[in-house]
Amino acid sequence: MKVFIAFDGLCEPFDIPxxxxxxxxxxMLKDYFHIQLSDDKQGRRFLELMFAGGVLRDEWVLRDAGITLCSTIKCIVKEEEKPVLYVFNTVTKERVPVMGNIHLFSETVSKLKSLxxxxxxxxxxxxxLRTLEGKEMYDCNTLNDYNLDLGVTLRMDVWNxxxxxxxxxxxxxxxNVQRYLxxxxxxxxxxxRVALYIAAHFGHLELAEWLQTKGVRADVAVGVHPSREWCRDTDHLDIGKCPVHAAAENGQLxxxxxxIARxxxxxxxxxxxxxTALKISIHHGHKDCLLYLIMKIWSVVSFxxxxxxxxxYIKVKKWVYTTQKRVHRLKKWAPQFKTRVGxxxxVDGFTESKMxxxxxHGYYQDKWRKVVQTSRAHSSQAIVNAIIKLRPKTLRERTTFSTFPSLKQTGKNPIQRRCQPAWESPNIDDIITDSWTPHISLPPITEICNSRPRNLRSPHAAFLLNSSLESFSKYSGQTPRQSAVYFLSLASEFKEKPWLRQLDMAKRLARKSVHNL
Structure with a gap:
């Protein structure tokens, strides 16, 4: 089959089966055009073939992609820079790539946390941040202090x-936010304050309005956890960021x-x-936010x-707000909601980490386990002391009591066994999986019978159909519906082809995937 390959301004004919x-x-094209390809830790240089506006994958066959006689295939040399490292987010279960070069490892951990x-x-x-071995990374150290390699995966841990x-x-x-407060x-x-900051970053207007009604101010910095109020010398600079700064960074108009209305x-x-929010909008190039902020700053407040x-007006407002706060403290002795003695x-490096x-479930289980252990350890001695105090003095001198064995000698009690978690934490390799987003959505299935053909009415035929669908889901790792959406999304990338041709191509790719199982 003769096809034409367009590469670097040339169009050469090739006989390809x-x-x-x-x-x-x-x-074959690499050897013919003498193209230098590379694939290392810093990046890769590779070939990409395009037909009808879509990218051809390596495992596809030319006929399955709809390539016929005298078709033209476009050949492109692409260069891709690989991330320096990855960070696994334990909350969203995503692996976040961090781009840059080898000089990033000479930066401090605080710089990486800002990114x-x-x-x-x-x-x-x-x-x-922690390494996969569990070593916590402190803000004052550099990444080179932890002997990290290119492409390493770090772990982002949050408060328990x-x-x-x-x-x-x-x-x-x-x-749900109200439930977990x-x-x-x-x-x-x-x-x-943390919830308002995250809402400003992602643009959740309803959540932000509710938090502001609770008295949370968008011009107040998030700050640090109350247990770290004593560590001001080692605080990160970004704890001074406010929710309005996060909204300006992401263009949340x-x-x-x-x-500003509140x-x-x-x-x-x-x-x-x-x-300020204006300078941040200028730095990130958010034109809509910039125009609105300029209009508000140069406006006039009329009385x-x-x-x-x-x-x-802002200066007067600041003076009034500061005065009201001081008067309120003097009159009602309002608490400041800061850390107190006890x-x-x-403290980093000295106390047990709470992140x-x-x-x-695991957090309260650990607390309950500690309570059970301490109560069991001290209950026997407390009972002995109480009995000694209740006895007369003459008998108290003669009486000797033997202490009960500790929990470590007797083993775990039934309460502790019930508190043991019945599950183990999943492996990070099982969590980090490549996800795909469909470009074509199928109509939702409202009834169970909709997934079956109408002519299959006998129970034997239904059994055969259900068993085939179950075996397909077992060996392919996805349901037939997900597979259909996946192949339709692949075929939709060939935008220059008619829709029926795209549908036919999706059928061939799906049929070939079933044969390869």
Missing amino acids: GGQTVKKVKQ LSVKCGFPVSVFC GWKEFLSACVLGHKQ SKYETILRFQQ LLIKSF NVLCLDCQNALGQ PKVSLPMNI DPVV TSKDL
Whole structure:
């Protein structure tokens, strides 16, 4: 079969068998045109064949892709830069690529956390980084201090018991966010600021409006966890970022309008680098946000007898707000919701880490296990002491008691066995899988009978059909519906072909995949 290959301004004819795979055709073109290809840790240089506007995959056969006699195939040399490292997000179960070069390893861990905060939408105060061996990475150290290689995968861990809460914030579910809020006032205030920051990053307007009605301000920095209030010397610079800054970074115009409508001080609040929302919008090139912020900054606030420019009005508003807060503290002795003596303290490298991404089930299980162990260990001695105190003095001197054996000698009690988790944490290789997004959606299946042909009415035929579908799902790893959506999405990439031709190509690819099982 003669086809034409267009490469670098040339169009050469080639005699290629119709049953030839795309991979072998690429090898033939590489030798014919003397193309230098590479594939290493930093990047790769490869060939890509295109036909009818779609990219041909290596395992496809030319006939299956609809390539006929005298067809023209376009050959392109592409260069792709590989990520320097990956970070596995324990909340969203995604592997986030971090692009750059080898010089990134000379940067500090705090710089990497800033990049991940922009990518994932989490404040830097809610997560930490660990190697896959479990070694925690501190902000002051560089990546080279941990002997990392190119393409390594790090782990992003969050506070214990926060996975469900952060997942609800990412999805923007107001009811779930309210459900997973802490009952302690200090942690509750911090969680509300974190939720407003994430809502500003992802553009969840309903969640942001609800949090603002609860008294959360968009011009107040997220800050740090209450247990880290004593570690101000080692704080990250990005803890000074406010929700309005996150909205400006991602071009969330509706969130910016909502924040400014409730509090005009958002126009003048600055992050740790002294940047306002206007400067951040200029830096990221969000034109709509930039025009709106300029209009609000240069506007005039009118009162019945006087009109003030916005910058003067903001200064007056700041003075009034500061005065009201001080008067409120003096009159009602309002609590400041900060750490006090007796609260738990977390110091890097000295105390046990509270960021291991345990879900609520595992978090409360560990707390219950510790309570059971301590209560069992001290119950026997407490009973002995109580009995000694109740006896008369003469008998108290004669009486001797033998202590009960500890739990370590007797083994685990039934309560501890019930508290043991019945599941094990999944392997990271099983979690990190390549996902695909369909371009063509099939109509939803509303009834069970819709998935069966109408002429199959006998129970024997239904049994054969169901057994075939079950075996297909077992060996292919996806349902027949998912497989149909997948192959239709592949065929839809060939935009220059009619729809019926795309459908026929999807059938051939699906049939070939069944034969290869």
